[in-house]
Amino acid sequence: SQLIGFAHMAPRDAIGAACLSIAEGTPPRHRSHGLARITLPVDSAGEGLHASVCFAPARGDELDHHALDLMLGHLAALWRTVLRHEELERAAGHDALTGLPNRRTFESDLRRRVAMSKRRDLGFTLAMVDLDHFKDINDSFGHPEGDAVLRRAGEAIRMVLRGSDRIYRLGGEEFAVLLETTDPAGVADLLDRARQA
Secondary structure (H helix, E strand, O other): OHHHHHHOOOHHHHOOOOOEEEEEOOOOOOOOOOOOOEEEEOOOOOOEEEEEEOOOHHHHHHOOHHHHHHHHHHHHHHHHHHHHHHHHHHHHHEOOOOOOEOHHHHHHHHHHHHHHHHHHOOOOEEEEEEOOOHHHHHHHHOHHHHHHHHHHHHHHHHHHOOOOOEEEEEEOOEEEEEEOOOOHHHHHHHHHHHHHO
């Protein structure tokens, strides 16, 4: 309704009209101005969500820029709230050190897998992973190096898994892996590659 007011459009003219364009990564371009009106932050890497309002050429000069800026300011504030909510949800389900899903997410995913296995007769494999001699690393090189080992180990295992498999950090040097397959040879091969990595 605000866009209709800015553009001096009748409601029937606004139906199906491309009056608000939103794109990720690269600002949208439109003949009316060619640049995004506002950039909404998405992450620390500088990727953004760009919002641009476009009007029919005959109506472009009648645009109330102040009202438009106000509306896009509200959009930016709403988007930041959504992003913050997503960050909090992710933090609750992920391990702060490794970025891997944590025990809470693992238990939830495991319950879902068991239920699906019973309902659809789809098997899966659960593998428990523990890093040998991890205490020696902490004792010899300190906890910061131990933390680095945990991060590298989690990433190394994740890299050899398939897209449908998941690794979780349960705590300490313990990890869990959920594999889609139940084929003994395939499981053994995958876990051996994970161990070598």
